[in-house]
Amino acid sequence: MPTSIDIPPSSLAYKYKFLSRLSTQFGDSFYTANSKRFDNNCTDFLHAFQFEYPKTNLGYSYKTNYLPLFCSNANKLGLYAEVVSRFELNLALHLGVKAENIIFNGPAKSFADIKFALEAGIQINIDSIDEFKLIAKLRNSNPNTVFNLGIRCNFELNNIAPSRFGIMAPSEELQQLVKEINSWSSTHLKGLHTHICTPSKRVEEYSEMIHKVIDLADQLFPESPPEQLNLGGGFFSRMPESLKQRWKGRIPEFGDYAKAIAQPMWARYGSDNSPELILEPGLAVVADCMELVCRVTALKQLRNKNIAIVSASIYDIKPTKNTANLPIEVITEEKGDNKQCWDITGYTCMEDDILYRGYRGELNVGDFVVFSNVGAYTLVLNPPFIKLPPPVIMIENDKPIKELRSCDTETDFWQSFSF
DSSP: OOTTBOOOOOOHHHHHHHHHHHHHHHOSEEEEEOHHHHHHHHHHHHHHHHHHOSSEEEEEEGGGOOOHHHHHHHHHTTOEEEESSHHHHHHHHHTTOOGGGEEEOOSOOOHHHHHHHHHHTOEEEEOOHHHHHHHHHHHHHOTTSOEEEEEEEEOOOTTOOOOSSSEESSOHHHHHHHHHHHHSTTEEEEEEEOOOOOSSOOHHHHHHHHHHHHHHHHHHOSSSOOSEEEOOOOOOOOOOHHHHTTSSSOOOOHHHHHHHHHHHHHHHHTTTTOOEEEEOOSHHHHGGGEEEEEEEEEEEEETTEEEEEESOOHHHHOTTOOOOOOOEEEEOSSOOSOOEEEEEEOSSSOTTOEEEEEEEEOOOTTOEEEEOSOOSSTTTSOOOSSSOOOOEEEEETTEEEEEEEOOOOHHHHHTTSOO
């Protein structure tokens, strides 16, 4: 049975009837969310780093999945809220996250957003000189308000395409920026931030980055270390063996990243007067915390190819439209022997709406198809294209089924339009 649907092992027929009841209540496609797994992922990730460097904390990346359940759990675990928009910032505040536990990143903050955040005591990581000019303008009109700032740095790394984010490091421009910020009264330059996200996600890339960050911190903060060094996210999540085959070589685990990043921190700083190490995982802690349940609506054969159409689209499970096959389970009412090769396709009118290529097994109209590892970016990048996005529910043995996000009605959707 799908890992997010927490029911005891049982017969295929029972599973089918259980999903049928859910489908009657929530529709022919819906997500399931696993709160316990999210908490375990966050805790395991954090503990792996704290074992190597105790002064470590995480900032949960709201943009990866801003389901309030996950964001609220991250806050209860004592994590920072890492946000990149006023929209996400307001959510964090609504959930009771303290201002000092919010980190405001992103390349396109408006003056109004900057003003709101800084006056509330929220840390802003500066992404550009033009953004700094907006902060300087605000500083002149608010000389007594304490500003909490960080600087996003853009490093050149071996065999990695240049990033478009941050301020070039090292550079004279960066040195002048630090000098000017340090000349301001009531301003706290808390530290340096960076982030890389490459398809390989190799530990060697993070090892190179942390050494560059430490060297830069020594240059910019010669008298004493900064309060924090933030290496962002971009880490692999936990995944089943079938999904690991998509990449060449061994998939790093949380402990591998911890050794590559936290051990150099300990070697340089130890425990006395040491900066806080911050990581900002999103995909790493939430990818395997959601699954999508949908139904087979039609079967057909076209030019010797078997096509199964389901009540979901590629946007529901792979909004970036990558071609990897995600882990899959088919729940049928009665298992037979008619196994064939199928392309499982979505309800949209796009030719590339293919959720799974080459599924080998039996499929019947009405069967349930469950896709795993769909927790990252699906909720936030899911457009109302042809159908409105599916609802999200949570199922645990000891609790009633809870709807975490309802499916918008047509009335809800059209309210924002003028007629």
